[in-house]
Amino acid sequence: MDLLLNLTINGLATGMLIFLLAAGLTLIFGLMDVLNFAHGGLFAWGAYSGVWVYGMTGSFMAAIAGAILTGIILGFVTERFIIQPVYGNHVQQILITLGLMLVLSEMLKVVFGPNQIVASPPDYLAGSWQLGDVVIIKYRAFIILIGVMVFALVHYVLKNTKIGLTVRAGVMNKEMVQALGINIKKVFMLVFMIGSAMAALGGVLLAPYSGVIYAEMGMDFAILAFIVVVIGGMGNFVGSLFAAMLIGLSGAFMTYYVPDLSLAVNMLLMAVVLVVRPQGLFGVKG
Amino acid sequence: MTTLLEVNDIETYIGQYHILQGVSFQVKKGEVTVLLGRNGAGKTTSLRSIMGLNPIQDGRINFNGEDISKLATYHIANRGIGFVPEDQGIFGELTVEENMKIAMQKQDDATLARLDKILTLFPDLKTYWKKQGGYLSGGQKQMLSIARAYLNKNELLLIDEPSKGLAPIVVEKVMESIMEMKDETTIVLVEQNFRMAMGVGDTYYIIDDGRSVDTGNMKELADNEELKRKYLGIA
Numbered sequence: 388m389d390l391l392l393n394l395t396i397n398g399l400a401t402g403m404l405i406f407l408l409a410a411g412l413t414l415i416f417g418l419m420d421v422l423n424f425a426h427g428g429l430f431a432w433g434a435y436s437g438v439w440v441y442g443m444t445g446s447f448m449a450a451i452a453g454a455i456l457t458g459i460i461l462g463f464v465t466e467r468f469i470i471q472p473v474y475g476n477h478v479q480q481i482l483i484t485l486g487l488m489l490v491l492s493e494m495l496k497v498v499f500g501p502n503q504i505v506a507s508p509p510d511y512l513a514g515s516w517q518l519g520d521v522v523i524i525k526y527r528a529f530i531i532l533i534g535v536m537v538f539a540l541v542h543y544v545l546k547n548t549k550i551g552l553t554v555r556a557g558v559m560n561k562e563m564v565q566a567l568g569i570n571i572k573k574v575f576m577l578v579f580m581i582g583s584a585m586a587a588l589g590g591v592l593l594a595p596y597s598g599v600i601y602a603e604m605g606m607d608f609a610i611l612a613f614i615v616v617v618i619g620g621m622g623n624f625v626g627s628l629f630a631a632m633l634i635g636l637s638g639a640f641m642t643y644y645v646p647d648l649s650l651a652v653n654m655l656l657m658a659v660v661l662v663v664r665p666q667g668l669f670g671v672k673g
Numbered sequence: 674m675t676t677l678l679e680v681n682d683i684e685t686y687i688g689q690y691h692i693l694q695g696v697s698f699q700v701k702k703g704e705v706t707v708l709l710g711r712n713g714a715g716k717t718t719s720l721r722s723i724m725g726l727n728p729i730q731d732g733r734i735n736f737n738g739e740d741i742s743k744l745a746t747y748h749i750a751n752r753g754i755g756f757v758p759e760d761q762g763i764f765g766e767l768t769v770e771e772n773m774k775i776a777m778q779k780q781d782d783a784t785l786a787r788l789d790k791i792l793t794l795f796p797d798l799k800t801y802w803k804k805q806g807g808y809l810s811g812g813q814k815q816m817l818s819i820a821r822a823y824l825n826k827n828e829l830l831l832i833d834e835p836s837k838g839l840a841p842i843v844v845e846k847v848m849e850s851i852m853e854m855k856d857e858t859t860i861v862l863v864e865q866n867f868r869m870a871m872g873v874g875d876t877y878y879i880i881d882d883g884r885s886v887d888t889g890n891m892k893e894l895a896d897n898e899e900l901k902r903k904y905l906g907i908a
Contacts, residue, residue: 555764556764563758566762567776567821
């Protein structure tokens with residue numbers, strides 16, 4: 388029983404990290420119709436910048452704030468100068484964002500050095516709680532808590548504010564949103580920046596979780612995030628949470644019981660969803 | 674009567690297709706101007722071009738004396754032009770309430786009064802206030818689309834085929850709503866249903882093969898059998 392619980396907590400924590408990356412990706416995909424293959428790069432930059440700030444200040448909260456700020460700035464620059472010129476052209480988007488992904492990864496090596504960097508959680512999040520036979524690692528619980536808080540906040544904004552309504556409407560019908568007098572480009576920019584900030588937050592949270600960060604880490608997680616976007620339904624925020632939890636849990640259990648098949652199961656899940664329900668489990672209808 | 678909208682010899686391409694090849698018309702304040710023509714003649718593209726959704730390549734569009742030809746769609750909407758598209762443009766996963774909320778530019782007394790009025794006119798919207806737009810019937814979706822455009826104090830409403838695919842009883846309701854709105858706003862209506870066009874229209878323009886080919890008073894058109902047969906396919 389304690390093993391199952393531990394695997395579940397591991398799976399949920401990993402799922403939350405994937406969710407933070409995938410949620411931005413799905414909104415950007417759904418609203419802006421942009422295939423952003425550089426999203427993983429923002430995740431990696433969040434990890435590196437956060438670890439750097441942590442090293443400079445000794446404050447993990449400052450590290451989180453630093454990573455989020457990095458995500459916002461990189462998101463602004465990426466949307467304004469890289470994405471805007473290629474709106475509506477998927478081929479150009481793929482090429483330019485793949486190129487940007489490589490540039491972001493290589494720039495990490497230039498700025499922070501080519502070697503892996505070791506990261507650990509702050510003292511107050513290190514260690515574990517013992518509840519009977521069950522051991523709960525504090526940092527994993529912290530990741531789950533942050534993930535739930537981010538989900539609740541973004542979900543609240545999407546459901547209860549005018550800007551949230553605009554984003555949801557924009558996912559369904561961009562033209563009509565503009566015809567109602569709303570500047571969709573500003574909304575695009577905002578969503579891109581928030582999505583990038585969430586990816587960077589995921590990156591900085593991953594650093595102490597995995598214990599080590601490296602320049603190419605963004606691409607590894609981006610693949611999982613893309614699987615989540617497909618399974619959850621492009622543009623569907625709740626779907627991305629559900630799918631991320633599914634991928635996180637299947638990863639945790641499969642890695643323990645059948646490690647050779649852990650990635651194959653994710654691919655299989657995606658393939659089944661694509662065949663049975665191509666718009667994703669929570670797919671958005673126009 | 675003052676001219677509110679002037680469309681001068683506009684040309685619009687969609688991809689490689691030259692859809693509008695010289696459409697011109699004038700819309701007088703307070704009138705319902707009807708664009709008539711066969712399927713594919715360019716009526717919908719004309720409305721979309723006015724809204725900037727299919728930007729024009731040549732010609733000029735003046736609204737209230739201002740050239741709006743090169744403005745972004747949201748600027749055009751904010752100048753006071755409401756749009757009811759052919760596909761109704763309902764946000765299917767938003768409730769009726771949310772569809773109205775997103776359209777509401779101001780929450781002042783005048784807007785709330787218009788909301789009251791439109792809900793009285795379309796009580797179905799009140800009944801299904803919390804229902805997702807995607808689950809409404811075709812007629813209810815059309816009512817929602819019209820209500821959304823009417824909600825703000827728009828000087829001009831562009832309404833594209835509001836009777837399309839609707840049951841006769843719903844068409845009557847839509848006609849009634851257009852007659853109500855006519856007292857407060859100017860309307861450009863694209864309509865295939867000649868009876869409805871006759872019922873609400875003041876002036877007509879016939880568009881054929883991407884060009885405006887005839888204009889006049891709606892009442893005159895009713896008696897012109899040759900014109901109706903030639904351009905509208907009405908025997």
